[in-house]
Amino acid sequence: MTRHSREDIIEAAGRLFAERGYDGTSMRDLGKELGLLGSSIYSHISGKQELLVAVVDQGAELFQASVERAMQAEGSSRDRLTTFVAGHVDVVLDHGEVSRTFLNEARSLEPKYRKPILAARDRYEAGLRTILSDGSGDGSFRADLNPTVAGIFVLSVLNAIDRWYRSDGALDRAALVAALSAFISDGIS
Amino acid sequence: MTRHSREDIIEAAGRLFAERGYDGTSMRDLGKELGLLGSSIYSHISGKQELLVAVVDQGAELFQASVERAMQAEGSSRDRLTTFVAGHVDVVLDHGEVSRTFLNEARSLEPKYRKPILAARDRYEAGLRTILSDGSGDGSFRADLNPTVAGIFVLSVLNAIDRWYRSDGALDRAALVAALSAFISDGIS
DNA sequence: CCTACCGATCGGTAGG
């Protein structure tokens, strides 16, 4: 007779956290979203923080799997960068609520849960830095590239996608990846 | 005998809103920051929302003044873009709490206050688009540049600065502007 | 700017 699974609840939580923020989402809001009382949620989970941890962990896993695929991709460093960009776009477009919560709500994690998430972000960035650094060495990119700073800039552009991109707009997914890759590679010149 | 001015209170509010978010900041938190009771703040302002409006309005004005200076700058479109980037950096570094609140907490504005803020952002973006479009026409930038998409990418990089830049790090302000300008102009190639 | 509150809402629990 259980009407909702743990997964249902985590998914709905991700939706509300992405829209209203963790602090802006009450357990009663979440209950309403699911069609039950806020207090009833506690038969499935032990606390609100657990929901945030679950959503953010999903985000960490998605991005981690994506960067690993990019680093193992065939071809040049430039190809691996393209794979990285396309993989990031896939995560953001296919798991928008999870990735928004991952990117914007980590500050609401209690310290013990926040630390491994920051570490996961560092690994993601480190993968990108490796691609950039390799490409700088083998002539794919500028020889004087600073991989740390360039990595930050690339992620700045990628992490902002959910703030403006709408799938019903002028750019489809392939055009988005192409526009991103062009800007990252050549800027506006 | 008034110990705090309205400006003091708005400044402290901006600090806490930037750090903890609007929903994560209580009037009692703000009182503690100022050395008085939460209820005492109401002798200076009429509500919490008014504080957010005041902070966000400051942000809108700062960015608006900056884009106007950039558009009136002497020289080529490329010079105006450099001025735009440097001006944005100045706002973010000199008014970090205000700009973070402006960028991240606008969703907590009640609809009637949110609308003019979104309009202010649109004007800021429109100024940038004009610079990009002019530069695409006069040969400063690529002829096939899409000013809308390029503008979004440029602002993505600029709006992320406060998420990573620390003034005690390896880059000083001039080096930051130079790195941003190089990435925006030429990407990583 | 404080004292002394108000009703509403918060995350969460006991018991069924």
Next chain:
DNA sequence: CCTACCGATCGGTAGG
């Protein structure tokens, strides 16, 4: 999963 709560905290007010 609901009923019926709990103590804590929220934004805010009356009166001084």
